[in-house]
Amino acid sequence: MFLLLASTQAGCRRWFSCHLLHRLTTFAFFGLIACVSQLVYTQSVRAASDEKPNIIVIMADDLGYGDVGCYGAKEVPTPNIDKLAKDGLRFTSGYCSTSTCTPTRFAFLTGMYAFRQNGTGIAPPNATSIIKQETETFPEVLQDAGYKTAVVGKWHLGLGEGKGPDWNGDLKPGPLEHGFNYCYLLPTTNDRVPSVYVENHRVPNLDPKDPLWVGNTNPDGQPTGITARDTLRLDWSHGHNNTIHNGIGRIGFFTGGHAARWRDEDLADQWVMKSNEWIRANKDDPFFLFFAAHDLHVPRMPHERFQGKTSLGLRGDSIVQLDWCVGEIVKTLDELKLSDNTLIVFCSDNGPVLDDGYKDGAVEKLGDHTPAGPYRGGKYTPFEGGTRTPFIVKWPAEVKADTTSDKLITTTDLGATFAAIVGQKVPQGALPDSEDLKETLLGKADAKGRDYVVEESPRGIGLRVGEWKLVRQKNGKNKKDSFTLYNLSKDPGEENNVASAHKDELAKLKAMLAEIQAGK
Numbered sequence: 001m002f003l004l005l006a007s008t009q010a011g012c013r014r015w016f017s018c019h020l021l022h023r024l025t026t027f028a029f030f031g032l033i034a035c036v037s038q039l040v041y042t043q044s045v046r047a048a049s050d051e052k053p054n055i056i057v058i059m060a061d062d063l064g065y066g067d068v069g070c071y072g073a074k075e076v077p078t079p080n081i082d083k084l085a086k087d088g089l090r091f092t093s094g095y096c097s098t099s100t101c102t103p104t105r106f107a108f109l110t111g112m113y114a115f116r117q118n119g120t121g122i123a124p125p126n127a128t129s130i131i132k133q134e135t136e137t138f139p140e141v142l143q144d145a146g147y148k149t150a151v152v153g154k155w156h157l158g159l160g161e162g163k164g165p166d167w168n169g170d171l172k173p174g175p176l177e178h179g180f181n182y183c184y185l186l187p188t189t190n191d192r193v194p195s196v197y198v199e200n201h202r203v204p205n206l207d208p209k210d211p212l213w214v215g216n217t218n219p220d221g222q223p224t225g226i227t228a229r230d231t232l233r234l235d236w237s238h239g240h241n242n243t244i245h246n247g248i249g250r251i252g253f254f255t256g257g258h259a260a261r262w263r264d265e266d267l268a269d270q271w272v273m274k275s276n277e278w279i280r281a282n283k284d285d286p287f288f289l290f291f292a293a294h295d296l297h298v299p300r301m302p303h304e305r306f307q308g309k310t311s312l313g314l315r316g317d318s319i320v321q322l323d324w325c326v327g328e329i330v331k332t333l334d335e336l337k338l339s340d341n342t343l344i345v346f347c348s349d350n351g352p353v354l355d356d357g358y359k360d361g362a363v364e365k366l367g368d369h370t371p372a373g374p375y376r377g378g379k380y381t382p383f384e385g386g387t388r389t390p391f392i393v394k395w396p397a398e399v400k401a402d403t404t405s406d407k408l409i410t411t412t413d414l415g416a417t418f419a420a421i422v423g424q425k426v427p428q429g430a431l432p433d434s435e436d437l438k439e440t441l442l443g444k445a446d447a448k449g450r451d452y453v454v455e456e457s458p459r460g461i462g463l464r465v466g467e468w469k470l471v472r473q474k475n476g477k478n479k480k481d482s483f484t485l486y487n488l489s490k491d492p493g494e495e496n497n498v499a500s501a502h503k504d505e506l507a508k509l510k511a512m513l514a515e516i517q518a519g520k
């Protein structure tokens with residue numbers, strides 16, 4: 001335009017020439033600035049995407065496939081969990097490894113099926129460290145990659161060694177000896193004693209004049225859930241009738257440690273506060289946080305501000321509290337501008353259970369809610385409802401928003417998958433049953449997922465291979481295990497045993513399960 005004007009208006013040529021030169025110089029100058037800016041921007045974007053992502057695993061407790069909105073729940077508002085799915089990838093065949101707490105957590109951290117080691121069942125109050133010192137955990141692999149690591153919430157993998165945890169001294173080995181730089185724990189479960197926190201190696205706020213004692217028998221004739229049942233504010237239906245704490249009977253006995261005791265209603269607030277403090281303190285390093293929620297494990301006693309929020313009673317209200325926790329963590333990441341390069345995995349440690357030992361109205365107030373979605377069974381069972389659970393991944397820098405995947409993936413695979421994502425080699429022999437499913441976890445188009453999924457449970461074991469599902473159920477002492485076979489594509493609810501009509505498939509899956517269990 002300037003050139004055209006300059007050639008047609010001779011009288012103004014000189015002015016135009018000067019002006020043109022000035023404009024071109026200015027243009028070139030700002031062009032150069034723009035190019036440099038673009039270069040700097042590109043490099044900074046590249047640096048950001050090259051940066052190792054922060055990783056957060058939020059593991060819910062006893063949350064079923066159908067317990068949250070994005071998996072079909074209508075009676076429980078879960079806007080924060082639903083937003084994770086909206087902003088990320090939702091798996092429809094995401095599994096935890098076992099249908100109970102301890103073995104799923106063991107397999108998650110060690111990348112090893114719990115059946116490969118004795119003593120990995122539900123841990124009692126005085127359990128010592130279940131993870132062996134020589135076993136490499138994936139948080140250790142992440143530490144090797146330069147990560148700061150923390151676990152906040154339910155541990156339930158034992159603390160200490162020898163005769164039992166030294167509740168009044170150093171509680172080690174524990175998470176700090178298994179790959180975590182920091183821990184703030186519910187040491188066992190909320191229905192098991194002792195009802196105290198553990199921070200790193202110690203019970204905080206413990207008064208030496210009021211030492212903590214934990215055991216299986218009543219040491220001092222204290223009132224129990226049986227002798228003082230009429231004083232309970234949450235009655236028990238089975239078990240849970242030893243020491244009474246916070247008006248609720250527990251599994252096991254404890255005395256002392258009064259200044260260190262928690263209130264059930266405050267647990268979730270503590271997990272969120274400690275997690276957010278730790279995230280803020282470690283925001284400049286790549287970090288891994290294992291947020292191990294206690295919700296919605298019994299006794300379900302959410303904070304007063306969540307009680308009555310659903311028509312499902314305390315079980316539904318606990319899901320609302322869990323959802324709030326998710327929102328608070330995400331909010332902190334947003335405030336610190338860390339969300340884009342933080343990989344969040346939301347999952348559960350086993351499927352749902354209604355009456356798990358307390359009369360909290362979960363059965364009576366269920367209405368049309370289906371905790372396991374369309375699947376059979378739940379906690380303790382080898383059926384799909386026991387281990388197929390919510391499984392959501394959010395990582396805006398790498399994972400497409402609002403997508404779903406039907407690929408098979410399990411919590412046991414997260415260790416090898418995270419190692420691959422951060423570019424850290426897994427030591428020889430470590431994480432033996434954990435598959436690198438990086439492409440699957442990130443929702444890449446050509447990802448295959450697992451070929452098969454093992455579903456452990458105290459009542460047997462399941463093996464899913466594609467559409468086929470083998471279930472091996474225990475039938476009690478001196479009785480043979482029974483085998484059943486289901487076709488999940490035709491019968492997702494595992495109602496029709498087709499073992500006799502598909503003997504080849506049955507034999508194939510039985511042989512495969514035997515091989516996996518033998519470690520081949």
Ligand SMILES: [Ca+2]
Pocket residue numbers: 061062100101297349350
């Ligand atoms: Ca659990």
